Amino acid sequence: MNDKEVKKEKEDLKTSIRNFLVTFVIAIIVVTFIFTGGPLLGINDFIKDLGKTKIKNEDGTISIPQEAQVAQNRDNPNSYVGRIMNQKIQLGRQDEFNIRLSSIMSSQQINPYQKYQYARMIFDNTINKIIGMKNAHKMNITISKNWLNKEVGKRYFSDSEGDINYEAMKKERGKVNKYAKEIQEDLLYDSFVQDYFKGLPVTQEEALENYKLENVKVTLKYINLSTQEVDEKLLAKFYDENKDSYKQYKLTRLVFKDKTEAEKALKEVTKDKAKFIEIGNKLKIEDKIVNIVYDSEYSFIDDFENADLKNAVRTTQNKEVAKTVVQTSVGPIVFYIEDVRYPELADDKLKQKLKSEYIARNFKAIEDENKKKADELYALAKKDGLEKAANKFNLKVETSGASSFLGYGMPNVNPDLTDDKNYIAKAFKSKKNDILEPFKHSNGYMIAMVSDKADVDLKSFEDMYDDLSKKYSNGKSMDIEGDYYTKERKKYEIVDNFSYVFKIQDFIQKQE
Structure with missing residues (x-):
């Protein structure tokens, strides 16, 4: 080459x-x-973020814990609560976010958990406002000079009666210009919100539908088939078949300072178990043990604190000393079994344990049996009525309180779940005395009848129509605005460090 x-x-x-x-x-x-x-x-933040841990959140935002404005980062002026489009939301500034936050945190009228919720809402609203401001600028919304001057006058140059002092404004043009610059952004955003979200029309039919959702009341009579209930005979049979699993023990423990002394003592008490307490008292005087612990109640094997202790108890006979020293949370122990018993079925502690373990082992069978029974009850109730159906199976009919469609008063139903919401809709579309199809809820099945349905008073609706129309228009606006920001937020990289700066555990502890 x-x-x-x-x-x-x-x-x-x-x-x-x-x-x-x-x-x-x-x-x-x-x-x-x-x-x-x-x-x-x-671009600067993009480069700065390289190499830092980014945690993806369920809502599409990310968190960067190293950038969170927490105590460890107090010397870092660039730490923040949130960030979007190169704008940071930070504590300690003189801005709308901090003013609103300070007002909430200093309030004596709301509890700590509510303060946490309000703080979260203020943070989300601040993010939304930044997005809204960007779109307002894109849309070329203009603020007239006349409107701007009036707003400056109202906020900063008005007397006790609210009248604007225009003479003072003329003398202090510097201040007026400064305030105008601050207020213009607020007016721009308010104008954007007003033009695109507020004052949406609501037809009379829409208003009546909303009014019915709030005011129509339905009362149910119902039979509940719970997966958490077990027949006494089945429990007794289950207990007899698994009795050894439900033995209860009462121990006496010698708690030692160190394992070496415990092992020496174990040899001594094993030779003469009848002197277990006597030897324990002697060791206590010699300051070789921390304490002698006597069980005041019987315990199941599962109640003991760790696997080593459970195994030691399981392999030790009644009135015997355990063959090994066992390490526990209070220190190494040597124990003696004072008594072993099989509790009576009437014992509440036993019954609760039996029930939970029986259900865990037989849940599918219990659920299948309940479904079969629910279908039979439904068919019988449609034919002969709910009361007769309940009597045939020796079941109780209960009555709910009157509840509205938007309320939480309907038994065994959670309006936040889709299937439950559909069931509520069926109940409200039904007529009085209609039998509803069996409803599967988290703890079993419910067969219900609409025992009463109180409709709305149309005269009251007409009298309140103007106020109701405004109320439902505002609700409609809030829904549309919420949907708008949900979509818009997906277009941007939003860093959300809120849960690192405001830890929910701290607020819950204050509430407790």
């Missing part, structure tokens, strides 16, 4: 490297543009 060819190869290599670097830089710019919503917007 001659000198010209070598020189050409070197030039080609330099060009390739230069092209790669240019492509890489362009790629960073493009990625930043896509994920931050504008050319070069947030």
Whole structure:
């Protein structure tokens, strides 16, 4: 290869490297543009975030714990609660977020958990406002000078009666201009919200439908088939078949300071178990044990604190000393079994344990039996009525309180779940005395009858129509605004460090 060819190869290599670097830089710019919503917007944060742990949240946001504005980061002026489009939400500023947050945190009228919820709402609203402001600028919404001056006057130059002092405004143009700059952004956002979300029309039919959802009341009579209830005879049979699993023990423990002393004592008490307490008292005087612990109640094997202790108890006979020293949370112990018994079925502690373990082992069979019984009850109730159906199976008929469609008063139903919501809708569409199909809930089945249905008073609706129309229009606006921001938030990379800065456990502890 001659000198010209070598020189050409070197030039080609330099060009390739230069092209790669240019492509890489362009790629960073493009990625930043896509994920931050504008050319070069947030490029510094993008570069700073490289190498930092990013945690994906369920709502599509991310968290960067190293950037959270917590005590460990108090010397870092760039730490924050949240970030979007290169704008940071930080504690300690004189801005709307901090003013609203301070007002909530200092309030004596709400409990700590409510403060946490309000703080979260203020944070989310701040993120939404940043997005809204960006879109307001895109839409070329303008604020008239007249409106802006009036708003400055109202806020900063009005007397006790609310009248604007225009003479004072003329004298202090510097202040007026400063306040106008601050207020203009607020007015721009308010105008955006007003133009696109507020004042939505509500037809009379819509208003009546909403009014019915709030005010129609339904009362149910119902039979509940619970998977948490077990027949006494089945429990007794289950107990007889598994009796050894439900033995109860009462122990006396010698708690030692160290294992060496415990092992020495074990040899001594094993030789003469009748002197277990006597030897224990002697060791206590010699300051070799921490304490002698006498069980005041009987315990099941599962009640003992760790696997070693459970195994030691299981392999030790009644009135015997355990063969090994067992390490526990209070220290190494040597124990003696004072008594072993099979509790009576009437014992509440036993009955509860039997019931939970029987249900765990037989849940599918119990559920299948309940479904079969629910179908039989439904068919019988449709034919002869709910009371007769209940009597045939010796079951109790209960009565619910009157509940509205939007309320939480219906038994065994959670309005936040889709299937439950569908059942509520069926109940409200039904007529008085209709029998509803069996409803499967978290603990079994319910067969219900609509025993009463109180409809709305149309005269009252007509009298309140104007106020109701405004109320439902506002509700409609809030729903549309909420949907709008849910979609818009997906277009941006939002860093949400809220749960690191405001730990819910701290608020719950304060409430307790």
